Structure formats: C-alpha cells, structure tokens
Amino acid sequence: MMSALWSSIPLSQWLVPLAVVLTGMVSAALYLRRHQQINAALVLLAALALALTLAGLRLPAGAAAPVVIQSDAPAAVTATQLQRVAAASAVELRGDGLRDAEWRDVPARPLQWTPKAADLLWLDFPRTLALGRQFTLTVRRGEAQAGWRLQLLAENHQVLADSGPAAKAGTTQSVQWLPPVAEAMVLQARILDAAGKVQAQGPLPLQVREATPLQVRGLFDAPSFDARSLNQLLVDGGALVDWNVTLGKAIARQEAAREALTAPNLLFADAAYIEHLAPAARSALLAQVRQGVPLVVLGANAADTALWQREFGLHLQAQSATTEKEDMRQFALAGTQLALAPAPWNPAGQSAGWSVLAQDDRKQPWLWQRELQRGRVIWLGLTEWHRYAISAPQALAAWWQVALDTIALPSKGKLAWQLDDPMPLAGLRSELCVQGAPAGAMLQVEGLSQQPLQRRRDKADAACAAVWPAQAGWLTMTLGGTQEAERLYVYGPNDWPAWQRALRRDATVRYAARHTPQGMAQAQPMTSASPALAATSAQQAAPATTALLPIASSGLLFIACMLVLWWREQFNPAATAARRPEPA
Numbered sequence: 365m366m367s368a369l370w371s372s373i374p375l376s377q378w379l380v381p382l383a384v385v386l387t388g389m390v391s392a393a394l395y396l397r398r399h400q401q402i403n404a405a406l407v408l409l410a411a412l413a414l415a416l417t418l419a420g421l422r423l424p425a426g427a428a429a430p431v432v433i434q435s436d437a438p439a440a441v442t443a444t445q446l447q448r449v450a451a452a453s454a455v456e457l458r459g460d461g462l463r464d465a466e467w468r469d470v471p472a473r474p475l476q477w478t479p480k481a482a483d484l485l486w487l488d489f490p491r492t493l494a495l496g497r498q499f500t501l502t503v504r505r506g507e508a509q510a511g512w513r514l515q516l517l518a519e520n521h522q523v524l525a526d527s528g529p530a531a532k533a534g535t536t537q538s539v540q541w542l543p544p545v546a547e548a549m550v551l552q553a554r555i556l557d558a559a560g561k562v563q564a565q566g567p568l569p570l571q572v573r574e575a576t577p578l579q580v581r582g583l584f585d586a587p588s589f590d591a592r593s594l595n596q597l598l599v600d601g602g603a604l605v606d607w608n609v610t611l612g613k614a615i616a617r618q619e620a621a622r623e624a625l626t627a628p629n630l631l632f633a634d635a636a637y638i639e640h641l642a643p644a645a646r647s648a649l650l651a652q653v654r655q656g657v658p659l660v661v662l663g664a665n666a667a668d669t670a671l672w673q674r675e676f677g678l679h680l681q682a683q684s685a686t687t688e689k690e691d692m693r694q695f696a697l698a699g700t701q702l703a704l705a706p707a708p709w710n711p712a713g714q715s716a717g718w719s720v721l722a723q724d725d726r727k728q729p730w731l732w733q734r735e736l737q738r739g740r741v742i743w744l745g746l747t748e749w750h751r752y753a754i755s756a757p758q759a760l761a762a763w764w765q766v767a768l769d770t771i772a773l774p775s776k777g778k779l780a781w782q783l784d785d786p787m788p789l790a791g792l793r794s795e796l797c798v799q800g801a802p803a804g805a806m807l808q809v810e811g812l813s814q815q816p817l818q819r820r821r822d823k824a825d826a827a828c829a830a831v832w833p834a835q836a837g838w839l840t841m842t843l844g845g846t847q848e849a850e851r852l853y854v855y856g857p858n859d860w861p862a863w864q865r866a867l868r869r870d871a872t873v874r875y876a877a878r879h880t881p882q883g884m885a886q887a888q889p890m891t892s893a894s895p896a897l898a899a900t901s902a903q904q905a906a907p908a909t910t911a912l913l914p915i916a917s918s919g920l921l922f923i924a925c926m927l928v929l930w931w932r933e934q935f936n937p938a939a940t941a942a943r944r945p946e947p948a
Contacts, residue, residue, distance in 0.1 A: 381415035388412065403929060410925035416918040430476065435459035435868070446470055460865045461872030465785070465793045465830070472878040479869055482506075485862040487553070489568060491783065491853070494575040495546045496601070497765065498698075501525075501539050501553060501568065506866070508533040511558025516541055516568075519549055529558065543572040548838065548851060566860040569838075569853030578603035578768075579625045585610050585636035586665060587617075589750035594632070596753070597764050610637075630771070631659045635666035635709075646675070656738040658771055663707040664747035676734065676741060681712030693724040693746060697766070700759035702752060706730070710745040718743075722770050731770065742771055779843065781850040782826055787867055788854045790836045796852070797828040798843060806844035809833075814844070 388411020395404035431452040433441060436459035449455055449470045457477040461467075484506030493499055503514050509530070514537040516525040525539035543549075551568040580603050584591050587609050598605050606625055609617045631653070638646065638661060653659045663680075672678040683691065683706050695702040711718055711732045721742065722731035732743040744767070752760040780799040788794040796807065798817060806814045807829045817827035833839055836856035842849045 381419040384415045384418065385411050388415075403932060406925045406929045406932075410922050410929070413918045413922035413925065417922060430454035430456045432456045433458065433462070435461050441466070449473055457872065461868040462875075463789075463792065463868055464871035464874070465795060467871050467875040470875070472875075474879055475872070475876040477872065477876070479872075482865055483862045484866040484869070485555075485564060485860065486866050487568075487786075487860070487863055489570075491569060492571045492573065493543065495543065495572055496575055497543075497769075498762065499541045499543055499570065501541075503537055503553065503555065505535045506862075508535045509557070510534075512563070513537065513556050514539055515554040515556065517552035517554060519551065521552065524551070543570070546572045546574045548572075550853070564860070564862055566863070567853075567855065571851060576629075578630055579628045580605050580630045580632060581625065581628050582607040582609075583631070583633040583637050584608065585634055585640055587611060588634070588664070590662065590664065590747060591632075591634065593750040593753040593760070594764070597761055601761075628657055630768075631657055632662065633659065634662045634664065635672075639666070639668045639671055650736065650741075653739040653741060654737040658740050658742055660742045660744055660771060662747075663709060663743050663745050666707065666709045669709060677716040678718055678732075678734070678743065679712050680709040683708050683710060691728065693728055693730045694726055695724055695759075695763055695766075697762040698756075698759040700752075700756045702749075702756065702759055702763055704730070704746045705748045707745045707747050711743060722767070731767070781841075782823075783850070783852055787860070787863065788833060788852060789864070790833050790854050790856060793830050793832055794852075794854075795828055795830055796841065797823055797826040799826040801827045801843060803827045808842045808844065810840040 388408050391411070392404040392408040395401075395407065429452065431445070431448045431454075433445060433455060435441060435457060441462065446466065446469065452473060454474040454476055455470075457475060460479065460482070461477070486504040487501070488504075489501040490499065501514070501516055505512075510533040511529045513529045514527040515523055516539045518524050525541045527537040527539050530537060548569075548571045551570055552565060553568050554562060555564040557563050578598065578601070580598055582591070582595065582605065584607075591609065595605060595607050604623055604625055606628075607618070611617055631649075633649075638649075641649065649659070666672065666680060669680045672680055691706050692703045693706065695704070711729075717734045718732050719734075720729040720731070721733040723729050730744070730746050732745065734741050749760060749763070779801055782797040782799055784797065785794045796809075797820075798805070798807075801817055803817055803819045805817045805827065807817055808814050809831050811834060812831060815829050815831075817829050820826075820828050833852075833854040836854050836859070839852045839854055840849060841852060
C-alpha cells in the first residue's frame with residue numbers, strides 16, 4: 365500500500381518538500397561539524413516536519429472501510445447511512461439495491477454486490493393516452509417460460525385482452541386494448557402460468573384524455589391516391605380539413621372544412637407544391653411554420669433537388685431502383701405487416717440541421733425533420749400507402765396515427781409534466797418535473813405542503829421537485845399561478861414486488877457504471893456548462909482520502925523544534941560553546 369502511495373504522488377508535489385529536506389540536511393551537517401548533535405537533530409526533525417506539512421500526503425480511499433447497505437429492509441436505509449458513502453472506500457450492498465432517486469444523491473464508489481437469483485418483471489405501458497389511441501401493455505420476464513399468458517383486466521376484473529399462451533418458451537408477451545371513453549382508470553394486469561395459476565397481478569394506472577382536435581390544411585400541386593387516402597383518414601378521424609389540390613394549369617379542387625379553421629395546427633404539402641411556389645409565397649408559408657405550425661412535406665413527387673439544398677439545407681439522394689425491394693419500410697401494426705415503398709428522393713446522411721425523426725421496424729429512417737424557430741419542417745419519405753386503404757384499413761390508420769403522434773409539436777410556451785419515475789411508491793421519494801415552468805414556481809401536491817421547483821443539471825428545459833407521497837392512489841398536482849393540473853398514481857408497497865425488484869436492480873447497475881471510466885466520461889458533459897456544478901460533481905466522484913499524518917501535528921512539531929533550537933542558541937551558553945572561537 366505504501367509503495368502505491370509513493371508512486372501515486374506527482375513529482376511536482378515533491379519539489380518544495382525535497383528542497384526543505386535538503387536544506388535541513390545541510391544545516392544538520394554544519395551543526396555536526398561543530399559537534400552540536402542535539403541542534404543537528406532538532407533542525408533535521410524540523411525540516412522533516414515542515415516537508416510533510418507542505419507535501420500534504422494522503423492515503424487513498426482503499427485504507428478506509430467500506431460502508432454496508434442492507435437494502436432488503438428499505439426502512440433500515442437512512443439518510444445518515446447514505447451520507448457515509450462519501451467517506452467510504454466502497455459500497456458493500458446486500459439485497460436487490462436501492463431506487464434510482466436514492467442512488468442519485470450518492471457519490472460514485474466501487475460497488476461490491478452479488479445479486480441472488482429471483483423472479484423479475486418489467487412492465488411497459490403508457491400512463492397517459494389520447495382517446496382513440498391503442499393501449500399496449502408489454503411484460504418482460506427475467507427467465508423464459510413456456511405456456512404463460514398475459515391478461516388485461518378492467519376495474520371490475522372483466523378480461524379486456526388476453527395474449528393467449530406462449531407457443532414456445534419466451535420472456536415477452538403483449539396485449540392491446542382500445543379505451544372507449546376518456547377518464548382516469550386503474551386497470552389490472554395478470555400473469556398466468558401454463559396451468560392457469562396466477563403468478564403475478566397488480567394495478568396499471570391509465571389516464572385517457574380527449575384528443576386535441578386537428579385543424580389541417582392540405583396544399584398539393586398534383587392529385588394522387590396517397591393524398592386522397594390521407595384526406596379520408598383525417599376526415600374519418602374527426603379532423604377539420606381544408607384541402608386544396610391543383611388539377612391542371614388553371615383548375616383546382618378545394619375541399620373546405622366543415623367549420624372555420626381558427627388555429628391550424630398542421631400543414632401538409634407535397635414536394636411539387638413547395639417547388640412551384642413563388643419566393644414570396646414560400647417565405648410566407650415558412651413564416652407560418654416559424655410560429656409553431658409543423659409543415660409535413662410528402663416527398664414522393666420531389667424533382668428540384670437544388671431548391672431543397674438551397675432553401676432548406678436538405679441534401680436529397682435518388683433511390684436506387686435495384687435496391688427498392690430491400691429498402692421497403694416494414695411496420696407491424698394491428699396484426700398486419702405493412703411494406704411501404706421509399707420516395708424516389710430521400711435525405712442522404714445527416715444534412716445540415718436535419719435529423720431522423722422516426723425509423724421502421726428494421727431501423728430504417730422514413731421521417732426526417734428540421735427545427736425552424738418554434739416550428740418544424742418534416743420530410744415524409746414514403747409513398748404508395750394508399751394500397752392498404754382497402755386491404756388493411758385498420759393497420760393503415762394505426763400507422764398514420766403513429767406518424768401524427770410523432771409529428772405533433774406542442775407549443776413551447778405550454779407546460780408539460782414529466783413523470784419519469786416508472787413506479788412511484790408510497791412513503792418513498794419520487795421526482796416530478798415540469799417542462800416550460802420557471803425555477804421557483806410553487807408546486808402544490810394534494811395532501812403535502814407547497815415547495816418550489818428547482819433546476820437540475822440533466823434537465824435543461826425543466827424544473828423539478830421531490831415529493832414523498834404518504835399513501836397509495838391518485839394524487840392531484842397543481843402549479844401555482846396556472847390552471848395546469850396533473851394526476852399521479854402512487855403504488856402500494858406490496859404492488860408488483862417482482863417489478864420493484866427489477867427496477868431496483870436496474871438502478872443499482874446504473875450506479876455501478878458511474879464509477880467506470882465510461883460512466884465518468886458520460887457524466888462530464890452535463891457539468892461542463894457550469895463550473896460550480898462541475899466542481900461539485902468532481903468532488904462527489906473523487907475517491908475519499910485520509911491524511912497520512914495530520915497537518916496540524918506536523919506543523920506543531922516543526923514550530924516546537926524551531927523554538928527549542930532558538931532557545932538553545934540564545935539562552936543556553938553550554939549549547940553554543942562549541943561554536944565560540946578558541947582563546948589565543
């Protein structure tokens with residue numbers, strides 16, 4: 365350990381202490397020439413004490429003892445115990461680990477942990493859904509089993525959806541259900557083994573909200589079956605549609621909305637319409653986009669690639685005819701496989717300001733976007749979807765619903781609640797964030813005292829607060845000064861024990877990764893913008909050290925040696941007799 369200590373100290377830290385020691389050795393040698401051994405010892409001891417004081421030698425954290433955390437009993441994990449981690453050499457963990465909110469406040473230390481074999485579950489489902497959207501629940505198990513099934517139950521325990529028994533040993537099952545009304549509900553999920561015995565069951569909170577009505581303008585330079593099928597889908601979905609199609613040089617067809625478009629929130633246009641616009645008209649259209657209205661360009665009839673490069677910074681590349689079959693975009697929706705052809709011209713690579721917005725089931729891009737102040741320009745690089753309007757209308761409607769949900773652009777001035785905790789538990793801390801809310805805004809949670817929202821370094825556009833819900837059930841939250849309200853479902857301590865165990869283990873694995881070089885490198889960009897935050901992060905990530913010799917002790921030893929040497933020089937004649945000149 366001592367050899368590691370000496371090798372870990374940089375040479376620059378030794379220069380001044382080494383100079384002090386050499387000076388003390390020279391002084392001691394001069395005293396020895398005059399036969400003043402005690403004075404030589406005092407000056408040498410004083411030099412060593414001063415050198416140790418200046419060097420500030422410290423032992424690495426390996427010399428400290430690890431802190432033991434017994435996570436199987438959450439009540440036993442106290443704030444005091446977590447604070448001890450900062451001075452420990454490592455964390456010795458017993459049990460399934462801690463929650464992500466608890467690990468976030470603990471500095472990175474080496475983790476000593478061997479998880480035991482246990483039943484694990486992961487649940488994936490939307491907490492909030494717009495009316496008309498499909499609710500999908502996916503359950504993943506830690507170990508593959510054959511014949512198990514997943515059921516979705518209503519609040520009265522009526523079966524809403526059943527996955528059926530797994531044909532072969534697997535870890536994943538999914539069910540889908542279409543909510544009929546907009547309301548807050550607590551569904552139930554049930555997992556059965558091959559014999560029909562219940563293995564796990566628990567609540568699934570879901571808030572179904574009224575969908576925001578779409579007000580759509582369509583601007584097309586040429587008629588197409590794709591535009592016609594899109595128009596029909598929007599009308600069937602209850603959207604207000606104002607559709608304009610150029611049929612010839614002086615002929616156009618206009619389909620007026622059943623009500624006046626007071627605030628259009630989506631624009632559709634084919635590429636040819638944009639290309640044929642006069643510069644002034646194109647600027648007016650883009651001005652509307654900059655105010656926050658997304659513009660979706662159907663790229664099937666694009667021809668003027670130079671214009672897209674010049675006006676939009678979009679580099680288009682021709683689709684090779686020899687690879688068209690391999691480049692078909694694949695989507696599995698509503699029990700049907702959709703294969704949609706790519707447009708003849710699509711973005712190549714990462715154009716300036718453009719990024720991929722959506723990919724198909726094979727990770728091939730089909731939707732690109734570029735932000736334009738408060739709005740976006742979106743390139744839809746698929747065509748020939750009208751072929752499924754008759755053969756697979758439900759799958760086509762589901763695909764367009766996915767596209768519209770991806771395209772939807774909330775107003776940047778509107779508040780958006782971010783409830784990232786997958787499983788808030790009664791009695792344990794959870795975090796709430798509000799995007800677009802100013803720091804200091806007061807958050808009121810039902811049954812709890814008000815508290816201000818605070819900025820977090822990994823939430824650049826949101827302010828957050830921590831809450832400790834007292835009991836299970838729905839909690840209503842409001843933000844001071846606004847009418848924005850949100851509901852949060854809190855799970856009970858006995859809900860989904862296998863899911864709780866899996867979440868704690870996942871959070872513990874992420875904490876262990878923070879101490880690796882890769883984890884520290886990923887954490888560095890979050891603190892680079894603020895020197896104060898960077899210093900705090902560095903202090904938490906740095907390993908604990910202990911002083912090899914207390915600085916106060918070595919400093920006092922140096923002072924004492926110098927005082928004794930001064931006294932001997934000034935007030936003790938016998939000590940200085942050896943340096944007096946001999947009588948003639």
